[in-house]
Amino acid sequence: MTKKSFTFNGIRKPWLHMTRGRTKPLITPVQRNLLNVSGMHGAHLQSSEVDAMPFNQPIAFIAKNDEHALQLKDELAEWLITEEPAELKFDDEPGRTYYAIVQNTIEDFERIGIMRQGSISFLCLDPYAYGEEDTKEFTSDTAIISNPGTAPADPIIELEVEEATTFAMVQNQNQEYMMIGTPIEDDIEVVNGKELILTENGSTLDKWDTTPTRIDSWIGNIAGNMRHDGTGILAESYGTGDKMHGPAVIKEIPPVQDFEIDTTFDIISNFEIDNYRMEIYMFDEGMNMLGKMGVNDNNRNLWRRNGLGRVGEYVDNSTRYVIGGGNYQQDDLKKVSLMYLRVKREGKKVTFYIAEIRNGRHHATLTRSMNVSSDYLGKLKYVQLFIGNWKDRNRTFRTRINYVNVYELAQNTVDNTPYILYPGDIVTFDHVNEEILINGEDRKDLKDFGGSFFSLTKGENQLIMHPANSFFGNVKFRPRYR
Structure with missing residues (x-):
């Protein structure tokens, strides 16, 4: 036996x-x-x-x-x-x-x-x-779920956005619901507050230019070439230099006043001695530097992730650095990292955000903002990518920019209701951990006051998505037994 x-x-x-x-x-x-x-x-x-x-x-x-x-x-x-x-x-x-x-x-x-x-x-x-995890898909905005357990089960509901919308709601048969955003009122105008004007994953890298590129003067020189590896943008060669050196490419866009740029950096660093610097620069119509964001490793003894977010030209290691090594330095010995970065300028306010993505969720997050002077309020006209290596230090196995998105932001008035979700976004209502995520980022700030994290009762449950015809949805849950 x-x-x-x-x-x-x-x-x-x-x-x-x-x-x-x-x-x-x-x-x-x-x-x-x-x-x-x-x-x-x-x-x-x-x-x-x-x-x-x-x-x-x-x-x-x-x-x-x-x-x-x-x-x-x-x-x-x-x-x-x-x-x-x-x-x-x-x-x-x-x-x-x-x-x-x-x-x-x-x-x-x-x-x-x-x-x-x-x-x-x-x-x-x-x-x-x-019990084992079960997954049910919504059909025509409705999901019928049979919970075989002897106790209520907590669901994880994922909604993939198919149509831009001002809100997302899931409601059950007991009139309990979870919602983010604001439903559209008949007498309120709906506005598109975020228009995509540039997206690049390397597939059209040949449309980018190598001049008039410019990086911080102390770093070193621009050399080498970029390439597309089928997924994102890599340095094909770094050239030579006695400081930081590597390739840069620049793209002209229609001038925009209020804007948002987001990106992910995919890093595989096999050795502590590896060195790299990945940055996105922003320039106005006169090629004045509006700022930059990025990640670097400047220590030969650690797998380091320094976040970088600065307004304006370089002065020193602290001036106008909204995010820097002083407030975002990850030395957690991770060889593989997927970093998400975002910068947003609305009026005189510039906001930087950085996070590490693990299993599709944002961790080690930091958000910092500052109001800037008119010197740094010119219209965004050029976006530049830079990947560098210091002197003769080890190069990483991979330092890849997976994508870069640039959006123009519209000014919204009090009587406007803006879209908060766009096609391709993923909304997660996690009733297990009581989290609300958009693309892995915590967005409990959008939660409706009356919304609540509810459970699936024993037996049959009905869930309905709102607004209709806006999402592809699924529900994951594990039956729970007393």
């Missing part, structure tokens, strides 16, 4: 098996809070709370000798002690997953011949068991 065991944090130990005597409750523990009233028989039920669930799992394993037993106990400790709850799956509960941490200590093991047996104390802060 095959001996049963368990998987924790994605790992199994083939030499370990479970024995009888698990103390896990049959159902999740519920704490009933009662109100006793003088002169009344019994009590009133005030509230019910689901408690954390502690339990012990007896285990056993074979050890050749005391030294081998100690080695296996050390292996257990390394495996089971985690900082956060991890997935726990028992062979005798197929299709169910718990999230647990090990508490107290791994108890001393009793020796019976060559066998060692003892007990592991688990604690499930979330006491529910979870």
